[in-house]
Amino acid sequence: MEIILAIVVVSAVIFFGALISLGHERQRKAIDGLREQVVFWALQDLRLKREQLRRDVQVENPLNWLASLVSRVCGAKVDLEVLEVVGELPALICLDRNRGDKYLFSPCPPEKIRRTNRTSHGSPSRLSVPAVTLSLPKHIKSHEITALQGGLWFEEEFRQVWKALTELEIEQADSLWLYVALGGV
Numbered sequence: 001m002e003i004i005l006a007i008v009v010v011s012a013v014i015f016f017g018a019l020i021s022l023g024h025e026r027q028r029k030a031i032d033g034l035r036e037q038v039v040f041w042a043l044q045d046l047r048l049k050r051e052q053l054r055r056d057v058q059v060e061n062p063l064n065w066l067a068s069l070v071s072r073v074c075g076a077k078v079d080l081e082v083l084e085v086v087g088e089l090p091a092l093i094c095l096d097r098n099r100g101d102k103y104l105f106s107p108c109p110p111e112k113i114r115r116t117n118r119t120s121h122g123s124p125s126r127l128s129v130p131a132v133t134l135s136l137p138k139h140i141k142s143h144e145i146t147a148l149q150g151g152l153w154f155e156e157e158f159r160q161v162w163k164a165l166t167e168l169e170i171e172q173a174d175s176l177w178l179y180v181a182l183g184g185v
Contacts, residue, residue: 005125021048028034030125045079054153054156057153057156057157057160058160059160059161059164061079061155062164062165063080063082063094063099063165064102065157065161066080066094066105066161066165067079069145069149069150069176069178070103070178073143073145073149073178073179074143074180076099076100078096078098078099078101078103079096079098080094080095080097080103080130081095081097081099082094082165083092083095085165085166085167085168087166087168088110089106089108089113090107090168090170091104091105091106091113092104092105092106092107092162092165092166093105099182101181101182102180102181103178103179103180103181104178104179104180104181105176105177105178105179106177106179107162107170107171107172107173107175107177108175108177109144109177110142110177110179115163124162130151131167140179140180140181141179141180141182142177142179142180143177143178143180144175144176144177144178145175145176145177145178146176147174148176148177150176151175155173155174156173158170158173158176159173
């Protein structure tokens, strides 16, 4: 009789332990579901707030914005003036009035510019910028600028600056390539 009673007690303890475990598992799943919903809500709220703030982003002086970008990336204070806009690449060529260095800004990576330079058949003026840029690899330094160097609102500011200086819409505004020709080569 005592053995049967012990087996019943042990069975009851195991049964209630299993019920408690199942209850805890259901609670854990419910809490995980709540956590996922809170994270989703927080991300959506952040996106809405960011979108509202994005509308307020304005670049007052596009050349100063580019100059400050060059200063952050290259460590040199520059005074830029626009020399030429090349719509085929697209590219924007600026000159530093102080040192005479040339800066080529483009959303195109070096590989695409090299491909464009090799495959383009056009007037020398159209090819002058890529040819000068790519024929002197010793003097040309390239830097990719993203939101890490450009700041929190880099993509929106870049779109505005590009539109203001080139009168062209930019499709992909997540990175900008800076090509530096020291000595105005």
